Amino acid sequence: MAELKNRQAFHEYFIDAKYEAGMVLLGTEVKSLREGRVSFNDSYCLIHKGEIWLKSLHIAQYSHGNQNNHDPLRDRKLLLEKREIKKIESKLKEKGYTIIPLRIFFNDKSLAKIEIGLAKGKKLHDKRDSIKKKDVEREIKRFLK
Numbered sequence: 001m002a003e004l005k006n007r008q009a010f011h012e013y014f015i016d017a018k019y020e021a022g023m024v025l026l027g028t029e030v031k032s033l034r035e036g037r038v039s040f041n042d043s044y045c046l047i048h049k050g051e052i053w054l055k056s057l058h059i060a061q062y063s064h065g066n067q068n069n070h071d072p073l074r075d076r077k078l079l080l081e082k083r084e085i086k087k088i089e090s091k092l093k094e095k096g097y098t099i100i101p102l103r104i105f106f107n108d109k110s111l112a113k114i115e116i117g118l119a120k121g122k123k124l125h126d127k128r129d130s131i132k133k134k135d136v137e138r139e140i141k142r143f144l145k
Contacts, residue, residue, distance in 0.1 A: 003103050003104065003105035004033070004036060004038050004040075004103060004104045004105070005102070005103045006040035006043075006100070006101055006102050006103060008040065008041075009040070009100050009101075009102055009117065009119065010102075011122075011127060011130065012121065012122060012127075013098075013100060013117070013119035013120060013121055013122060014119060014120045014121075014122060014126075015102070015117040015118070015119050016091075016097075016117070016118045016119065016120065017088075017091070017117065017118040018102065018115055018116070018117050018118075019080060019084055019088070019115070019116050019117075019118075020113055020114075020115050021052065021078040021079055021080045021113065021114050021115075021116055022078070022079035022111065022112075022113060022114075023054070023076055023077075023078060023079070023104075023112050023113070023114050024076060024077040024078075024079065025076065025112055026070045028061070028062035028069050028070050029059050029062075029070050029076075030112055031062045031064075032059050032060050032061065032062045033059060033104060033106075033112055034106075035062075035063075037059065037060035038057065038058065038059050038060070038104060039057075039058040039060075040057065040101060041056075041058065042056050043055065043056045043057040043058075043100070043101050044056065044098060044099065044100055044101075045078065045099035045100065045101065045116055046099070047085065047088070047089050047092065047099075050082070050085060051077060051078075051085070052077070052078040052080055052085060052088070052099070052116075053075050053076070053077055053078065054075065054076040054077075054078055054101060054114070055075055056073060057073075057076065057101060058072050058073055059072055060072055078114065078116065088118060091118050092118075096120045096121060097118055097119070097120055098118075098119055098120075098121070099116050099117070099118060099119070100116065100117055100119050101114055101115070101116055101117075102114075102115045102116060102117045103115045
């Protein structure tokens with residue numbers, strides 16, 4: 001099972017720090033994740049009462065599910081240590097920081113994990129610089145082959 005990446009995140013944000021967290025999921029959500037049926041569009045995390053919650057992550061309903069199938073856009077609790085949550089919370093108080101999901105993967109124990117990033121939004125000129133840098137790297141790789 002390959003990891004599921006939020007490709008848009010690296011285009012839209014500068015990632016300052018990355019954290020690995022567990023997720024509280026239902027059985028049909030895990031099955032949909034294994035099929036790769038997830039959309040990161042407009043998903044973000046927020047801290048509420050000392051807990052981190054993942055909002056707007058769309059995990060499609062499981063195709064073979066029954067009436068107990070999950071709500072695709074439900075809020076999901078993330079599992080982090082308290083000291084990590086406090087560190088993230090102190091950074092969030094600085095202007096311009098947000099928490100975004102970067103990738104979802106299954107670890108060696110077959111547990112679903114999510115990598116979240118402490119991110120700062122890019123301005124338009126920063127995005128242009130990123131695109132230029134990628135184009136130059138692509139040209140160099142093409143030339144070296």
